[in-house]
Amino acid sequence: MSRSLAVPSGRRPEPVAGAKLLAPRPPRRLVPREALQARLLQARRQRCVLVQGPAGSGKTSTLVAWRQALLALDFDVAWLSLSAEDCAPARFFDCLLASIGAIDPDAVREAALLLGQGNDDSALEHAVITVVQAIASRPRELVLMLDDLQHLQDARIFRALQWLLDYAPPKLHLALASRNALPLSFVRLRSQGLVSEFDLRDLRFSAEETGRFLRERLGSIDLRDMQALHELTDGWVAGLQLFVPGLQAGRGAAYARAQARDAQVFARYFEREVLAHLAHEDLALLTRMAVCNRFSASLCAALMGQQDAGGMALRLARLDGGNLFISRVGGHGRDDWYRVHPLLRETLMARLERRPGAERRALHGAAWRWFEAHGHIGEAVRHAVLAGDAHAAADIVQACAPDLMAKGELAALGGLMRRLPAAQVQARLALRLAAAYLHMYARNIQALESELAQLQAQWDSLDMQQRHDMALLRGGLALQRDDTEALLALAPQLRAIPDDRQPLFAGRCHLLAWMLMHRDAYGQARVLLDQAAQQPGSAPARRLIGRCLAGMSYALEGRMTEAEQLLREVLQEAQGQGAARIGVASMAAGLLSDMLYECNELEAACSLLEPRIEVLERASIPDAVLRAFVVLACAHWLTGRRLQALGHLQRLEDYAARNGLDRLLAHALRLRMRLHLKQGQTMQADMVFGRIEVLGARHAGAGKGTAAETWRTTERARADMRLHWNDFGAAVDCLGALVQRTASAGRLRTLAALQLQLAVAESGRGNQQGARHQAIEALRLGHRLGLVRSLLDVSTNVPALLDALLADAVPDPVLAFYARRLLDAAAATRRMGAASGGATDAAAEGSAADLLNAREREVLSLVAQAMPNKKIARVLGVTPHTVKWHLRKVYSKLGVAERGEAVARMRDLALPRETPRSR
Numbered sequence: 001m002s003r004s005l006a007v008p009s010g011r012r013p014e015p016v017a018g019a020k021l022l023a024p025r026p027p028r029r030l031v032p033r034e035a036l037q038a039r040l041l042q043a044r045r046q047r048c049v050l051v052q053g054p055a056g057s058g059k060t061s062t063l064v065a066w067r068q069a070l071l072a073l074d075f076d077v078a079w080l081s082l083s084a085e086d087c088a089p090a091r092f093f094d095c096l097l098a099s100i101g102a103i104d105p106d107a108v109r110e111a112a113l114l115l116g117q118g119n120d121d122s123a124l125e126h127a128v129i130t131v132v133q134a135i136a137s138r139p140r141e142l143v144l145m146l147d148d149l150q151h152l153q154d155a156r157i158f159r160a161l162q163w164l165l166d167y168a169p170p171k172l173h174l175a176l177a178s179r180n181a182l183p184l185s186f187v188r189l190r191s192q193g194l195v196s197e198f199d200l201r202d203l204r205f206s207a208e209e210t211g212r213f214l215r216e217r218l219g220s221i222d223l224r225d226m227q228a229l230h231e232l233t234d235g236w237v238a239g240l241q242l243f244v245p246g247l248q249a250g251r252g253a254a255y256a257r258a259q260a261r262d263a264q265v266f267a268r269y270f271e272r273e274v275l276a277h278l279a280h281e282d283l284a285l286l287t288r289m290a291v292c293n294r295f296s297a298s299l300c301a302a303l304m305g306q307q308d309a310g311g312m313a314l315r316l317a318r319l320d321g322g323n324l325f326i327s328r329v330g331g332h333g334r335d336d337w338y339r340v341h342p343l344l345r346e347t348l349m350a351r352l353e354r355r356p357g358a359e360r361r362a363l364h365g366a367a368w369r370w371f372e373a374h375g376h377i378g379e380a381v382r383h384a385v386l387a388g389d390a391h392a393a394a395d396i397v398q399a400c401a402p403d404l405m406a407k408g409e410l411a412a413l414g415g416l417m418r419r420l421p422a423a424q425v426q427a428r429l430a431l432r433l434a435a436a437y438l439h440m441y442a443r444n445i446q447a448l449e450s451e452l453a454q455l456q457a458q459w460d461s462l463d464m465q466q467r468h469d470m471a472l473l474r475g476g477l478a479l480q481r482d483d484t485e486a487l488l489a490l491a492p493q494l495r496a497i498p499d500d501r502q503p504l505f506a507g508r509c510h511l512l513a514w515m516l517m518h519r520d521a522y523g524q525a526r527v528l529l530d531q532a533a534q535q536p537g538s539a540p541a542r543r544l545i546g547r548c549l550a551g552m553s554y555a556l557e558g559r560m561t562e563a564e565q566l567l568r569e570v571l572q573e574a575q576g577q578g579a580a581r582i583g584v585a586s587m588a589a590g591l592l593s594d595m596l597y598e599c600n601e602l603e604a605a606c607s608l609l610e611p612r613i614e615v616l617e618r619a620s621i622p623d624a625v626l627r628a629f630v631v632l633a634c635a636h637w638l639t640g641r642r643l644q645a646l647g648h649l650q651r652l653e654d655y656a657a658r659n660g661l662d663r664l665l666a667h668a669l670r671l672r673m674r675l676h677l678k679q680g681q682t683m684q685a686d687m688v689f690g691r692i693e694v695l696g697a698r699h700a701g702a703g704k705g706t707a708a709e710t711w712r713t714t715e716r717a718r719a720d721m722r723l724h725w726n727d728f729g730a731a732v733d734c735l736g737a738l739v740q741r742t743a744s745a746g747r748l749r750t751l752a753a754l755q756l757q758l759a760v761a762e763s764g765r766g767n768q769q770g771a772r773h774q775a776i777e778a779l780r781l782g783h784r785l786g787l788v789r790s791l792l793d794v795s796t797n798v799p800a801l802l803d804a805l806l807a808d809a810v811p812d813p814v815l816a817f818y819a820r821r822l823l824d825a826a827a828a829t830r831r832m833g834a835a836s837g838g839a840t841d842a843a844a845e846g847s848a849a850d851l852l853n854a855r856e857r858e859v860l861s862l863v864a865q866a867m868p869n870k871k872i873a874r875v876l877g878v879t880p881h882t883v884k885w886h887l888r889k890v891y892s893k894l895g896v897a898e899r900g901e902a903v904a905r906m907r908d909l910a911l912p913r914e915t916p917r918s919r
Contacts, residue, residue: 040066043196044073044143047168047189050197051177062203063145063177076103076140081147089156090115093127096146100131103142107134124156128163136169149178158183165189201327204235213240222877232342282319286326286340290348291363291386292379296335302370303363361387372396378412381419394424394431401434407541410441429455429462433469440476441619443659448477468497475511482622482661484705487515507532510545514621517553519704520745525553544570544584552591552623558749558785564595586615590624593631598749600788600825602635602832613648617655625655626664633671634793640833643893649675650891663706666695666713673717677724678796685721692717704745712741712750719757723795728765735761752781753790760795763804775805776815783818788825799826852893859886864903 040062043049051062060081067077080099086092093115097108111127135142152158162184165174176182189195205213210230214221233240278286288303289295295303297313306312316338319326325341340348352360368383377400384393397416404413417425417435425431432455439448455462455470462470471493478486487494494508509532516525529546547570554563567588574585589612596605609616609628616628629652637645649672656664669692676685696714699707715738722731735758742751759774782791792798802819809816852860855876862872869887873880890902 040196040198041069041073044070044075044173045141045170046173046196047192047194048165048186048196049173049175050182050186050195051175051203052179052181052197052199060147060177062198063147063175066175067143067145070143074140076142077145078103078142079145079147082149082151084151087151087153087157089124089154089160092152092154092157093124093160097131100135100142100144104134104138107131107138110134121156121159124160125163128160129167132164132167132169132172135172138171141171141173143173143175145175145177147177149176149182150180155183199327205230205240206235210235210240224877282315285315286319287348287351288363290340290345290352291360291383292367294329294337294339296337298335298374299367299370303366365389368392378416378419381416385419385421390421390424394420394428398428398430401430405434405437410438414438429458429466433466433473436473437476440473440480443480443618445477445480445659448473452477471497472508472511475508479511479514479621481659482663482706484515484518485707487511488519488705491515507542510542510549513546513549513553515705517549517556518706518709520747522553522557522746526550541581541584544574544581545587548584548588548591551588555591555594555627555749557746558752558787560595560598560749560786564592567592567595582615583619586612587620587624590616590620590628594627597631597635598787598789600792600829602639602829605631605635606639617651622659622661622664626652626667629655630667630671634789637675638829638833646675647889647893650888654888662695662699663710663713666692666710666717669695670713670717670720674720677720682724685724689717689721708741708745712738712745716754719761723757723761723764726764728761731761732758732765748781748785749787749790752778752785752787753794755781756791756798756801757794760797760801763797763801771801772805772808775801776812779805779815779818780812783815788822791822792826792829799823852890856886856890856893859883860890860902860906863887863899864906 040049063079067079070077078099080095082092082095086095097112097115101108101112108131110130114123114127114130146161161176165184165186166188168174176184186195186197207227207230210233211221211223211226214226214229229240285300285304289300291303292299295316297316298309300316301307301309301312304312313336316326316336320328320338325344326338327341329337329339339345352363364383364387368380368387368389371377371380371383377396381393381396384390384396397413397420400416401413404410404416413434417431417438420431425435432451436448436451436455439445439451452470452473459467459470471490475487475490475494478484478490491512494512497508509528513525513528513532516522516528529550533543533546547566551563551566551570554560554566571585571588571592574581574588589608593605593609596602596608609632613628613632616625629648632648633645633652635645636642636648649668652664653668653672655661656668669688673685673688673692676682676688692714696711696718699711699714702708702711715734719731719734719738722728722734735754739751739754739758742754755774755778759771759778762768762774763771778791781787802823806816806819858876859872862875867875869880869883872883876883887899887902891898894902894906
C-alpha cells in the first residue's frame, strides 16, 4: 500500500475524495552522506532529480534527508511512496493527487474532477495540464518526490509522468526514485542541463560514513575492521546492516568476511533482487566475469569464447543501466571497464566454486593470456598463478622486470614479485637479483646482504650480465652505507661494465660519480654523469637522477647558484610524473632545501621539505636525508619552533644510528651540541661531545671520502667547544688545521665558514689584525658563493664582528655592502623568531599541547596507564610498530627521551588526556 507524505506550510491539508492519506513510517535512521546531500541541494532547482538504487541502497533515506534540508530552505515538499498495490492507473493518480493536495488542495481539485469523468489518455493529459497550470500560479516552489517507481508497470502511468516532466513549470521540481531504469525520456532535459542523476555509486557510503554508521550501532569498532567492512560492502547500506547483528555479538570483520564467503545471507538477497532478474545468458556471463576484479567487453568475449566484442559492449552497458550492482569504473583505450559489487562477486564466486576445477583454471588461463596481450601485467600474473601455471607467471615477471626497474617503477615490481610462489623466485637468478635490488630500495640491508651472500656462492653459474648486476648491487649497498672506500674497491668492476649495457637500475656512472665527489673530484664526477646522460636509450628517470647528483656535486663545492638552478629544473621536471619519479623529486627537494636555507628562506625550505620528509627518509640517499633534516632542524630553531627542531634532529640521529652512518651521526651530534651550548646546557653539551670524540677517534687519519668528512665534522665540534670555554689559542690551532684540510678538499662553503670562525677565535685572543684578515677572506669567498646562513650560523658573535669590521672601514665597498646584507639577514631572523612567540623555552613549552595531535594524546594517555606497546596496539587497533612511531614523535615534540619523562612532561604541561576511540 502506498504511503503519502506531504509537508504543508501554514495550513491543514484537505484530502481529495477517493484517496487515502496514511501516516508514513519513518525510514530507518541512517547517517547523512554530506557530499551527496550537498550535490542534491545544488540540484534543488532542477526540473528533475533522478535517484536509482537497488533495495538496501539507502535511496529512500537519502530523499528523506534531502526533504528535511529543502524544508529548511522554505520549499514545499510532497512525498508519495508506492507499492505493488499502486500499479493500477486509478489508484496511482488518486495517491498522486492526494500528495499534492496535502500541500495545495486547490491545485488538484479540477484534476480530480476530470479523472472522475474518465481515465482515457485525453483525460489524463488534461488532468496533468490543470495540475501544472495550478502549480505555476503558486507563489512557492514545490518538490514532488515519488519513491519506489519500480513497482509501476502500466504504460499510461508513464505517459502521464512524461507529460508531467515535459510540462512542468519552473516552480515544480520532480524527484523520481526507483530501483531500476525508468521508461521515461530525459534526452531533452539532459541537453538543457535540467536533470541531475544519482545511482548506486552516488548512494554508497564513504569510508568515514561507514565508520560513523557502525559506531552508532556498535558503540565502537576497530579501525581495520571498519575499513575491511567498507571495502567488502563497497559502502552498500544494506550489506552493512546485514553484518551488524554478528558484530553486536562480538564477532569482528573476520566473521564478516567468512559470512560473505559462505554467501548464505547474501545469496538469498542477490537471488531475489538481482540474479532472478537476469536472463540465463547474462547470469552465465557474470558468473564467468567474477574471476576478474574488473572486466571489459573484449575480455568478456575472450572468456566466453566469442569474437563479437561489440555485441558484448552493448550487453555490459545494458546491465550497467539496469542498476544491478554492475558499475562502470572508467575507460582504457577504446574499452569501457566495469566491475561487480564485491558482495555480489562473492556470491558469484561461490557459484563458480561449485563448478569443476578444470573449468575454473581454464577461465583463469584465458584471463591471463588476455591481460598479458593487452599489457595488464599485474592481472596477468595473478591469473596465471590461479590457473596453476606459476612458471608462466614467473616468465611474465622476469620479462618485464628490467623495464620496470629502468623506469624506477619499483613498487609495481615489488607487487608482482609478491604474487609469485617463493620457489619460482628462488629458481631464477634474474628474479633473485631483482629481489635483491628491491631489498636495497626498501633499505632492508640485512636481507640484501643475505641475498648477495647466497648469489656470491653461485658465482660460477652467473653469466656476465648477472655479474655486472652483482657489482651494481654491491655498489648500491656501499652508497646506502655511505662507504666510499667500499666503492673505491669496486670501481674496477664497475668501470668494466660496457657503456651500452642497460643496467637494471641506477647505472655505474651514478655510483662512481657519487664516490668521486666525496673524494673531492667534483669536476670528474660531473663529466662522468654527462657521459651517462648522453648514452643512447638512457631512461628519463635515470637522467634525472644523474642531474640531481650533479647538483649535489655543485653544492658540496659550495657553488650554490649552479646547484640551485640545476636542482630546481630537476624538481620541476620530476613533479607530477607519477610514482616512478616521486623518489627523484624528493631527493631534489632535499638537496634544494639546502640552497633555500642558505639564502635565509627559512619558511620556504620548511614548506618544501615537510610534505616529502617521510619519502626522503625511507627511499633517498644518505646525503639528501642529511641535508633535509639539518635544514628542518636549523630552520625551525631559528624561527622559534624549538620542539619541532629537536624532533627533526632526533629523527636524523635515529636514522644515522639505525643504519650505522657515522658521517650523518657526526653532523647530528655536532648540531645537538651547539644547540645545548646556545641554551646554556653545558653538562648536556659535554656528554654529546664525548660521543663525538669517539667518532673522531674512529676516523682519525682518514684522507678522503666520507670518513674524512666525518673526522672534519668532529674536529669542528672540538673547535666549537674550545671557543665556548674561551680557549682561543687551542681553537685557532684546531681551526687552522681544518682550514687547510677543507681547502684541500675543495669544500668552499665550509671553508668560508671556518675562516669566519677563525676570525672569531683570533679576535678572542686579541689578534685583531689576524681576525680582520680572516674575516675579509671569509667575506670575499662568501660573497663569491652567495652565502648567508653558512656565515651567520658560525657564532652568535658574527654580527658584532661584522659591525667592528664596518666600523674600521672595509676597503672594498662591495664587501662592505655584503657585510651589511648579512647583518640585515641576521636582524630579520631575530625578528622572525621573536614574532613566532617561540623565542624562549617557556614559549616553546607552552606550545607543546598544540603540537600533539589526537592520536598522539591517546597513545600518551595509555602510556600513563603503564600499558606496554603491544597492549596499546590492541586497544587502538594498530600495529606495535605504529605505536613506536607515535611514541617517537611524542618524545621529539616534548623534548624527552623515554616513557617516564613523557608522562611527567604531560602532567607538567597539563596536556589533556584523549579517550581512545577504537578497541
